[in-house]
Amino acid sequence: MLDINLIISDTKHVHDALLKKGFDVDFAPLIKLYDERKTLILKSDELKTKKNKLSASVPMVKKQGGDIEAIFAEVKALNKDIEKYDEKLAKVEKDIFDFLSPLPNMPDDDLLPGEKENNQVIKVFGEKPKFDFKPLDHVELCEKLGLVDYERAAKVSGRGTWFYTNLGARLEWALLNYFIDTHINDGYKFMLPPHILNEESGFTAGQFPKFKQDVFWLEGVEPKKFILPTAETALVNYHRNEILKEENLPEKLFAYTPCYRCEAGSYRTEERGMIRGYQFNKVEMFAYATEKNSKQCFEELVDKACKLVEGLGLHFRLSKLAAGDCSHSMARTYDIEVYIPSMDIYKEVSSASNANDYQARRGNIRYKDAETGKTKYCHTLNASGLATSRVFPALLEQCQNADGSVTIPQVLRKYMGGIEKLYPIK
RNA sequence: GGAGAAGUACCCAAGAGGUCGAAGGGGCUCCCCUGCUAAGGGAGUAGGCUUGUAAAAGGGCGCGAGGGUUCAAAUCCCUCCUUCUCCGCCA
Numbered sequence: 001m002l003d004i005n006l007i008i009s010d011t012k013h014v015h016d017a018l019l020k021k022g023f024d025v026d027f028a029p030l031i032k033l034y035d036e037r038k039t040l041i042l043k044s045d046e047l048k049t050k051k052n053k054l055s056a057s058v059p060m061v062k063k064q065g066g067d068i069e070a071i072f073a074e075v076k077a078l079n080k081d082i083e084k085y086d087e088k089l090a091k092v093e094k095d096i097f098d099f100l101s102p103l104p105n106m107p108d109d110d111l112l113p114g115e116k117e118n119n120q121v122i123k124v125f126g127e128k129p130k131f132d133f134k135p136l137d138h139v140e141l142c143e144k145l146g147l148v149d150y151e152r153a154a155k156v157s158g159r160g161t162w163f164y165t166n167l168g169a170r171l172e173w174a175l176l177n178y179f180i181d182t183h184i185n186d187g188y189k190f191m192l193p194p195h196i197l198n199e200e201s202g203f204t205a206g207q208f209p210k211f212k213q214d215v216f217w218l219e220g221v222e223p224k225k226f227i228l229p230t231a232e233t234a235l236v237n238y239h240r241n242e243i244l245k246e247e248n249l250p251e252k253l254f255a256y257t258p259c260y261r262c263e264a265g266s267y268r269t270e271e272r273g274m275i276r277g278y279q280f281n282k283v284e285m286f287a288y289a290t291e292k293n294s295k296q297c298f299e300e301l302v303d304k305a306c307k308l309v310e311g312l313g314l315h316f317r318l319s320k321l322a323a324g325d326c327s328h329s330m331a332r333t334y335d336i337e338v339y340i341p342s343m344d345i346y347k348e349v350s351s352a353s354n355a356n357d358y359q360a361r362r363g364n365i366r367y368k369d370a371e372t373g374k375t376k377y378c379h380t381l382n383a384s385g386l387a388t389s390r391v392f393p394a395l396l397e398q399c400q401n402a403d404g405s406v407t408i409p410q411v412l413r414k415y416m417g418g419i420e421k422l423y424p425i426k
Numbered sequence: 427g428g429a430g431a432a433g434u435a436c437c438c439a440a441g442a443g444g445u446c447g448a449a450g451g452g453g454c455u456c457c458c459c460u461g462c463u464a465a466g467g468g469a470g471u472a473g474g475c476u477u478g479u480a481a482a483a484g485g486g487c488g489c490g491a492g493g494g495u496u497c498a499a500a501u502c503c504c505u506c507c508u509u510c511u512c513c514g515c516c517a
Contacts, residue, residue: 041486042477042478044486045486046485046486048486049484052485054497056444056445058444058497068497069497073497075498076497078497079497223507243473375475
């Protein structure tokens with residue numbers, strides 16, 4: 001949610017910022033609503049003051065034997081007027097809410113406008129692996145090495161899903177453990193959140209109202225519940241409606257969950273295998289910060305995500321996204337994209353974002369400023385650390401050998417009983 | 427899933443239709459005393475949102491959430507949410 005006061009006081013700035021995300025918003029109706037709201041509050045409050053005074057005088061008047069009935073009648077009349085104003089006010093406030101809630105976050109000033117084409121690669125790690133043989137794609141590798149079973153998953157569940165089998169499951173689990181242990185060592189708090197969330201949680205994260213159709217909803221359950229599309233949705237709601245202490249910020253968390261996404265119709269032939277599925281595993285980092293330390297937090301998250309991929313020895317790059325390619329709720333997003341040789345493209349394994357106070361406003365998450373004693377909105381940040389479904393294929397493809405085997409990165413071996421290589425099964 | 431009980435400020439807790447933004451503790455801040463500590467004595471400290479203003483003063487709304495009754499609701503009624511206890515079911 002954007003700050004209405006900022007919109008009123010600096011309309012052009014907000015307008016131009018949103019334009020960078022491709023939203024050309026006419027704020028005139030909002031400004032009108034804002035003024036109407038103030039007028040209505042003024043009027044309603046004035047009547048309420050009168051009413052409260054009259055009502056409070058009743059016991060006194062009674063004692064003195066005055067005319068109580070006259071007071072009753074007067075207050076009743078006032079109540080009718082108050083009701084009228086309050087109804088109008090409720091309508092205006094709802095209109096304001098409806099105006100603001102679908103608007104995206106403002107991108108930070110330094111972002112380029114536009115979409116993907118304006119993303120900037122800011123750093124490249126390692127280089128494209130060179131093969132003196134014809135490298136296989138990860139789907140073939142998974143099959144030959146017996147790591148993943150797509151066909152039976154199609155039978156059991158449907159397309160866009162898979163079984164990790166045997167060493168595939170161990171490799172997946174090793175990745176997750178490698179991520180988790182790294183975050184624990186870095187002092188992040190480990191969280192295992194519920195996977196079924198209520199509607200308010202979706203609103204706070206900024207996934208609703210816009211992306212309601214992208215998540216799985218439980219049928220026949222009241223009140224409505226959905227299955228989390230990312231642990232971020234749960235973590236950002238952890239402190240919903242709370243006032244935190246500044247001395248406890250930043251609060252750094254991480255969680256492991258599968259992520260469940262509909263993404264109906266977005267399945268492309270290019271995205272074979274596990275590049276895009278209805279369910280994938282992800283370790284998510286999250287931070288509650290203050291306006292003072294959120295930038296530093298962001299750098300740390302990006303750095304941590306990069307180090308994880310680096311630790312695996314994979315070639316990848318770090319991109320700063322243009323305004324229009326940032327998530328709806330985010331003021332800035334950096335993507336870590338790992339190289340997939342078979343497609344000769346880079347695929348996102350981590351998305352690090354700073355929402356500034358956008359999500360905090362939606363979820364009413366604040367902190368008390370230690371100096372001024374004032375309550376301020378928190379800044380919320382998140383970064384994948386990491387999503388396995390992209391790392392797994394990249395790892396197989398980048399680490400494959402001429403004999404069809406795949407070398408397990410050093411950091412994962414201790415989680416796989418010391419296995420150094422995966423070999424094709426007969 | 428069934429049956430009961432409860433949700434009040436940072437925490438515990440009183441409150442039973444007007445004088446309640448809400449007693450009393452604890453905590454916290456300051457002072458005194460005891461060479462330190464423990465203990466004791468005294469004083470102070472109540473939130474959030476919003477309106478208003480140069481700043482204030484002043485208003486309005488807030489006692490889990492939302493409705494209702496009433497001139498007047500923390501207090502009465504309804505719905506929902508949550509927690510606890512008991513029973514059932516179950517990994």
